[in-house]
Structures are given as C-alpha cells and as structure tokens.
Amino acid sequence: MLSPRLEENKWDLPHSYGSMYGVEEAQAMLEVLNEWAPTNNKRVREYESRFSTFVGASYGVATNSWGGAAHLVAIMMDIKEGDEIIVPAMAMSATANIFVREGAKIVFAESNPRTFNIDVEKLEEKITSKTKAIIIVHMCGQPCDMDPIVDIARRHGLLLVQDAAHAPGAMYKGKGLGEFGDYVIYSFHQAKNICTLGEGGMVVTNNKEWAEKLKKLRGHGAGLYIGVSNRMTEIQAAVGLVQLDRIKTHTETRRRLSYYINEFIRDIDGLSTPYEISDVYHVYHLYNLLVDEKRLGMTKNELMRYLWKKRRIMAISYYPTVNCLPPYKELGHGEGECPITEEMAARAIALPMSPRYTEADIEEMVTGIRDVVNMRKKGLI
Numbered sequence: 366m367l368s369p370r371l372e373e374n375k376w377d378l379p380h381s382y383g384s385m386y387g388v389e390e391a392q393a394m395l396e397v398l399n400e401w402a403p404t405n406n407k408r409v410r411e412y413e414s415r416f417s418t419f420v421g422a423s424y425g426v427a428t429n430s431w432g433g434a435a436h437l438v439a440i441m442m443d444i445k446e447g448d449e450i451i452v453p454a455m456a457m458s459a460t461a462n463i464f465v466r467e468g469a470k471i472v473f474a475e476s477n478p479r480t481f482n483i484d485v486e487k488l489e490e491k492i493t494s495k496t497k498a499i500i501i502v503h504m505c506g507q508p509c510d511m512d513p514i515v516d517i518a519r520r521h522g523l524l525l526v527q528d529a530a531h532a533p534g535a536m537y538k539g540k541g542l543g544e545f546g547d548y549v550i551y552s553f554h555q556a557k558n559i560c561t562l563g564e565g566g567m568v569v570t571n572n573k574e575w576a577e578k579l580k581k582l583r584g585h586g587a588g589l590y591i592g593v594s595n596r597m598t599e600i601q602a603a604v605g606l607v608q609l610d611r612i613k614t615h616t617e618t619r620r621r622l623s624y625y626i627n628e629f630i631r632d633i634d635g636l637s638t639p640y641e642i643s644d645v646y647h648v649y650h651l652y653n654l655l656v657d658e659k660r661l662g663m664t665k666n667e668l669m670r671y672l673w674k675k676r677r678i679m680a681i682s683y684y685p686t687v688n689c690l691p692p693y694k695e696l697g698h699g700e701g702e703c704p705i706t707e708e709m710a711a712r713a714i715a716l717p718m719s720p721r722y723t724e725a726d727i728e729e730m731v732t733g734i735r736d737v738v739n740m741r742k743k744g745l746i
C-alpha cells in the first residue's frame with residue numbers, strides 16, 4: 366500500500382478514513398496523465414458502468430461529489446414552492462442542503478435508535494398532500510428496511526431517493542441498493558469506503574431517460590437545460606476502477622473487524638454495539654456505539670475526551686441531528702422536532718474503523734476503551 370500507516374497516530378482521524386491507495390492506483394493515474402488528464406471520458410464511462418452494475422442498477426452518472434450528484438437529482442425533481450421532502454433527522458447536513466437550496470421544505474422524520482435508520486413506523490405520518498419525495502440514509506453502511514419503505518413511497522406516489530454515501534456494496538435481502546427506488550447517490554469522498562482522490566460521487570438509476578438527462582445536466586445542461594458543472598475527471602475514474610477491485614476485500618475486513626469489536630464490547634455495561642436487522646449486508650462504513658451515561662458512569666463527551674487524552678483513540682460524535690443545526694434552526698426547525706433521534710444522537714459515538722486495522726489493532730483499541738472505563742469506575746479520572 367502506498368497510503369502509509371503511521372503507528373504513532375494509529376487511532377487518529379486520517380487512519381479511520383477509507384482512502385487506501387496502492388501502486389495500482391498510481392499506475393492508473395500515470396496512464397491518464399500520459400493522455401493529458403482529461404475530464405469525463407472513456408474511464409468515467411467504464412466506471413459508471415462497472416459501479417452501477419456492482420450496486421445493482423442499470424445506469425450510473427459520475428460526478429464531482431455526493432453533493433454534486435444530489436444537485437442533479439434536485440434539478441430533476443423540479444421542486445416548486447411549498448414542495449415537501451421527508452429526510453431522517455439522523456443524516457448529514459448534505460442530505461438535505463441542496464434540496465433546501467432548490468426550494469424544498471424539509472420535513473424531518475424520526476430515526477430508529479437501534480439501527481440509526483429512518484423509523485418506518487413513523488414515516489407515513491409525515492406524508493402530506495405536498496410531499497414530493499422521501500430521502501433515506503443507509504446510516505453507517507446498514508441498509509434501511511427497504512420493503513416497507515418502497516411500499517410507502519409507491520402507495521403515495523412519491524419519489525424515493527437513497528443517500529448511500531456510507532453504503533457502496535450494501536445489500537438488502539440479497540439485492541443491491543440500486544435495485545430499489547428512483548435514485549441512489551454515492552460518495553467517494555476521502556473518508557468513504559471507495560475513494561476517488563478526496564472527492565467524487567455517483568447517482569445510479571434504472572431509468573434510461575433520467576440517466577441521459579442527468580448526464581446533460583452535469584455538463585452545463587448541454588445547451589438543452591440550465592445545468593451545472595459537476596463532472597468527474599478521468600483520473601478520479603481511473604482510481605475508482607482500481608478501488609472497485611478492492612472494495613469486496615475491504616468491506617469483508619470492515620465486517621470482520623466490526624464483529625470482532627462487538628465480542629469485546631458486548632459485556633461493557635453502558636455501551637451498546639451496532640444492531641443489524643436480519644438479511645442485510647452491512648458494510649460498516651462507521652462503527653457506531655450508543656453510550657448509556659448512567660450505566661457507564663460518564664457521558665459520551667467524557668468518554669471521547671478520556672479516550673483521546675489517555676489512549677490517543679479518536680472517537681467521533683457522528684452525527685448531530687440535522688434539524689438542530691444552526692441554519693436549519695433559522696428555517697424554523699430545532700430541538701424537540703424529532704426527540705427520539707435527538708436523544709439517540711446525544712448518545713452516539715463512532716469508533717475508528719478502517720480496513721487498515723488488524724485484529725491486533727482492534728484488541729489494542731478495545732483494551733484502551735476498557736482501561737478508560739475501569740479508570741473511571743475506580744475514580745482515577
């Protein structure tokens with residue numbers, strides 16, 4: 366691997382990133398440099414074809430980022446004043462941002478505190494005569510419960526958009542996520558499971574006409590539409606093609622390491638391991654824990670602080686609920702809108718997770734967590 370492993374910073378943030386490149390990526394990049402490094406050419410087409418097949422969809426449109434792809438989708442939606450889009454409160458700000466910019470009103474829905482994914486039981490009550498679309502997020506890499514979600518979207522005639530930024534290669538009941546819904550959007554940002562040199566994204570769909578229009582919108586609208594400039598470069602696609610060869614092995618490593626962490630953490634009173642619904646292939650972009658402050662004897666912020674101070678383990682507070690972020694408060698959202706999700710977000714942390722790690726690393730990390738918990742129990746910290 367060319368991406369270096371720095372032993373002394375093993376648990377710091379860049380190490381829990383996806384970005385893992387080898388000589389194959391470097392070789393692929395050199396080939397593109399020799400061709401003057403153009404944008405949006407034969408490798409982009411090949412990457413679109415191979416990636417969309419990998420996730421179970423017919424067509425792919427590669428872009429500069431998830432946000433760039435979502436912008437194309439938002440333009441396709443032709444959002445009018447008053448149109449509502451349902452978004453789970455447990456999401457990234459990006460999941461909602463571009464749709465707000467295009468004029469939509471966001472209606473936040475509760476997420477399930479066990480899976481972190483949209484709570485199907487509480488989804489339908491959010492639908493009104495103004496609802497245009499439902500956006501779901503496969504949080505941490507675990508697929509949402511697709512059958513009831515697809516059923517709700519169909520019954521109400523709503524567009525279904527999947528935010529699969531965390532979930533390349535995830536499967537629901539043996540099917541790729543690209544087999545469901547209208548649009549599925551992926552990110553190849555530096556932290557993701559597949560990386561295309563820091564940025565990148567793709568929207569996949571099974572609708573040929575939509576795919577063709579999305580491609581035009583991506584390149585200024587090709588004189589036919591008012592488009593944007595959200596293309597992927599050839600050098601990114603060349604790297605993406607190599608990353609696609611690695612993804613299965615990397616995902617298996619993420620899964621193996623996650624189940625290994627579960628074994629060690631399960632008996633620490635006050636920490637809940639990730640919950641998987643049945644018949645899904647979870648790709649563990651993030652390994653999320655829930656902290657029970659009373660049983661653990663400290664808050665999640667204290668746990669994060671001591672893990673860093675005492676063992677140099679960088680746990681992250683993923684994610685604050687989108688409705689509570691300042692720009693959303695300015696739009697009239699805020700605390701109390703999705704109380705179950707807000708309570709869950711206040712207890713959620715993500716441990717370092719990357720295919721860089723080995724079982725020995727995991728044992729070291731979990732020992733660090735146990736040490737901190739025991740130090741607290743003994744009143745040493």
Ligand SMILES: Cc1ncc(COP(=O)(O)O)c(C=O)c1O
Nearest residue numbers: 430431432457459460530552554
């Ligand atoms: C759930 C989710 N959606 C969307 C995005 C945005 O991806 P990008 O940075 O490629 O636009 C991210 C990235 O962090 C994400 O985690």
